[in-house]
Amino acid sequence: MAQFGCGGPRCTCLVTAGPGVVVTGNGSAGAPYVVEAGVAPVSCDDVRPCLSAGPGATYDPATGVIGAEPPVTGCGLTGDGTAGAPLAVATAAWPYDCPPEDSGTVVVCDADGVLRGEPRGQASFVSYSETRDYPDLEVPTGTTPTDVDTPFTLEVTNPDPCLPALVLVEREADVDFDLPVGAGAGYAQDTDEMVYLRNTGTTAIQDTHVQTTKLYQHTLSLAPGATATVNFPVRLSRGAGGATYNRIQVFIRALLISQ
Known part of the structure; x- marks a missing residue:
């Protein structure tokens, strides 16, 4: 210095x-x-090697230009994520006369971020059969079908955890009658007489029977997991001439359709 x-x-x-x-x-x-x-002083050429592109970005080390990477779309999506072509759900034209606002199903996003449609409907079937024997009891004489035993029953449960079910029930009945000469007897499902038999011959008829069936709608809307009881009273009527019965057999079958 x-x-x-x-x-x-x-x-x-x-x-x-x-x-x-x-x-x-x-x-x-x-x-x-x-x-x-x-x-x-630091030049751009000095800085560019230190930069790289992260997720969703593009980078050109020759020019130093940084941009947004267009999303890669797959099935079910349209657009590229730009202002001119935003991402959207790819939909089809509604081909029905009814408006989708009234009849369209629902699409939701689940806990994992996956689009889901409404639960599928399902069908299930249950069947029950029972035979009761009796010691040749007299058939009731009245014209109105009469209960001669407690009703046969079937418990029907909707197995669907999401949707209510339509329940269709088919019931079959078969009653064995012993008919002396000139005797007659009939049986009914509920109050509907299904069979009337009469012995117009010259000898007794043993264990004569006719099996009948009926199909009906039991329940229009059985809630998910709910149970309904199907009762089946087999009733007898118009006993005459010493007619007796010794057996009643039934079948109850239920078809459940969730929708």
Whole structure:
């Protein structure tokens, strides 16, 4: 550094700024040397190798251009995610006369982010059969069908956890009658007489029987998991001439259609 007033010759020193350093002044009292940390100029070529593209972005190291990566779409989606072509659910034209607002089904997003449609309907079937024997009991004589035993029953449960079910029931009945000459007897499902038999011959008829069936709608809407009881009273009537019965056999079959 320069020295002043020391009685000796003036000493001039060379001060050079290194990388990242700035030196100002000339070493005089009015302009002393000032050494500061400087900011070295950095070119784009120096920076570009340090950059890379993350998810959803594009990067060109030759030009330094950073852009948004268009979404990759698959089945069920349209558009590329741009303002001009936003992502949308791909839908088909509604081909029915009824409006979709009234009759269209529902599509939802599940807990895993997957689109789901409404639950599928299902069909199930249950069947029951029972035979009861009797010690040749007299057939009731009245014209109105009469209960001669407790009703046969079947418990029907809707196995669908989501949808109500239509329940269709088919019931079969078969009653064995013993008919002396001139005797007659009939049986009914509920109040509907299904069979009337009469012996117009000259000898007794043993264990004569006719099996009948009926199909009906039991329940229009059985709630998910709910149970309904199908009762089947087999009733006898118009006993005459010593007619007796010794057996009643039934079948109950139920078809459940959830919808």
